[in-house]
Amino acid sequence: MSTRARLAAFFAALGALVVVATILTIALRPVAVAPNAPDAFDITAGMDDCGRGWGAAGTAETDGVAAEAPAVRGGDQTFTVTNTTVGGIEVYVQAVDSKRVYLDLESIGAGAHATARVTLGAGRYRFVCLPADADPVRGPVVTVGKAPPGSPLTPGIVPVTRTDLIPVAKAYTAWVASRLPALRQQVAAVAADAEEGDLPAARRDWLTAHTTYETLGAAYDAFGELGDQLDGVPRGEPTGFHLVESQLWHGDAAATVAASADALLGLVDRLQAEFADVQLDPGDVALRAHEIVEDAIQDTLTGATDAGSGTSLASADAELTGAEQALAPLEPVLASRYDRLGDTRAALAAAHAVVETHRAADGTWTPLAQLSRADRERVDAALDRAAELLAPVAAICDPRRDS
Template sequence: MSKRARLTALFGVLAALVVVAVIVTVAARPAAVRAASSSEIEVSAGTDDCGHGWADDGRALGGTLAFDVTNTTIAGIEVYLQAVDTQKVYLDLESIGAGAHANARVAIGSGRYRFVCLPADADPAHGPTVRVGPAPPGTALTPGIVPVTRVDLIPPTKAYAAWVASRLPALRQQVAAVAADAEEGDLSAAKRDWLTAHTTYETLGAAYGAFGEAGDAIDGLPGHGLTGFHAVESPLFSGAAAAAVAGPAQKLVSDVDALIAQFPKAQIDPGDMGLRAHEIVEDAIRDVLAGAADAGSGTELATIDANLTGATQALAPLHDILAPRYPQLAATQQSIASTQQLVEGFRGADGTWTRLSALTAAQREHVDAALSETAELLAPVAAICDPRRAP
């Protein structure tokens, strides 16, 4: 299943939240399987006949429409149903094979619409404009969205990469302080400096895809073999001698040096930029809340706090793209902030954090619910920013 197909499935779960083009039912099938039912509108999708078959007189009733779209080309094609005046897309039928059909339902109201056919190796073809009348009262109209292209995502991605790069020198200083503390035998200082360095790294969660093997070396999950921060964490917080901490700490410094050396040559895929904030919070739920990211420090809530900072930083460069496309953007930002405020309530005045296992049942439920709400609100960001071709 393609990334967009997975996101389309997600739309169905989050229908109340997602203000994007939603394909209610899409089923590709060979042309010979069956003819369209009498309630479906047969539409051609090709370079010369795009949109033919729908309202050949140029007018159509509004409301819920069922389309049977046939790819009349000899290669794959993608098809949009677009509002001419706003450029919003109400259907996105992806990867219809040569000669294949796709079924889709959409509810639209008054306006001018057209099909746009996007062959893989040719310019888009625009179908005839159809004037659609008002939908019947009470019709739940399908929301539309102006497609986001890879070109749109390049400036936010560059801005985010620059922010990550700006944080790496501080990270290097912080891990070097941990190593120095261990060499000097000051394990109390090493614990404080380890937490500072680890939370700095955890704010960079959106860049994990660009860190490659260096990221695994620096912060691999404990269950997969102790590396990086966790290789230091385990002896440091279990009462081991300073000598047992010093070696892994020096290795961590070397791993961070390797990351700093490779990061200028690494690239964050603009196509992944919209996924990052959601992935950070989703990983916090799956790994940190489950206890899979702790090797003895009991600082899971500090990690989640840093993850929420990372989600904020990953979301910020996308503001101008999302503001006109996602009415829940402000609610999403508020959810991140309120969840972070909740989590930070478990940090003591001396900088120590309550262990996750020490939370009461009510406190744990509150944290779980807040993070789940934030993840749900961030999910549409990934869908909206999934790059599409310009129609």
């Protein structure tokens, strides 16, 4: 269910310059600048010339002591950055004292240029260049003067490192592991119901088990091929949960359902055993927090993952819970970095409320096809809002190499 490939294609389509403006609340945008504009600078970014061109000639950091270049005016600074290495490079502007990042340019190709603008207040700053497969290179320190009164300064953000995210990954891994025994018990109930010939009970228990599985979305990449077998999207031959779903809602014999449920139980047993040795990548949890809701919009709410039960809204509700569970261990990291964290939590709660209006008192859910146009628009808008607010989380928590 991962959309990592779609995200990679999206960012690649942006070209050599990837803008993290939404994430860092940075006013980063392509600009047309007169060649002799006093606050426009041609900057080189390489192993030996990182940050050269900002102000007058400066001296790169030597023996841990950086020489200051002559001061430049505060306010708008427009940089045309040229990658002078033979590979890709990431370049950012960082405050020397606070370590906050004010401009971040990712994936500038060899020999390529990127133009961006940032508004800086008084302080000491420098470019940091991160060539591919090489240590960070720190440019000369530049002293920036006071910005003109009323200038909307670009806020900076303290970058996140993999070290910051290790406790997040451990906490989320432990939570997923704690849910797997319940998932096994729920799948076992489906198999037992079918063996007894009680298919209505099997349908109810299938929904309970499947929604539990849907809450584990930030771990799907770690499940690998086993995850595909457990919850294969029913294009062609459904697998795992969706095979049992298809049989339960298309009139297959109880013995057939029981055999498939037993096979599903075996997959859950494998998952529980294999996950005991898994430690999620520290960067995955934040990425998946956004992807879970995006998957719900693109797959679940289009009916692409419905094999006959008509319970797509139940799945979407569970996926929202999954996003909340992925977000929870990130909150200590995000609290000082993302000023819309509270809005994000509220948007997820609001999306739950909208979706759950379509659950009846007996636990059944309205099928997507039976939603009115107005109801469908409300559901789509609620999940779109949550996805929009979660998008910055992935980029804020994209771990950066220590500079």
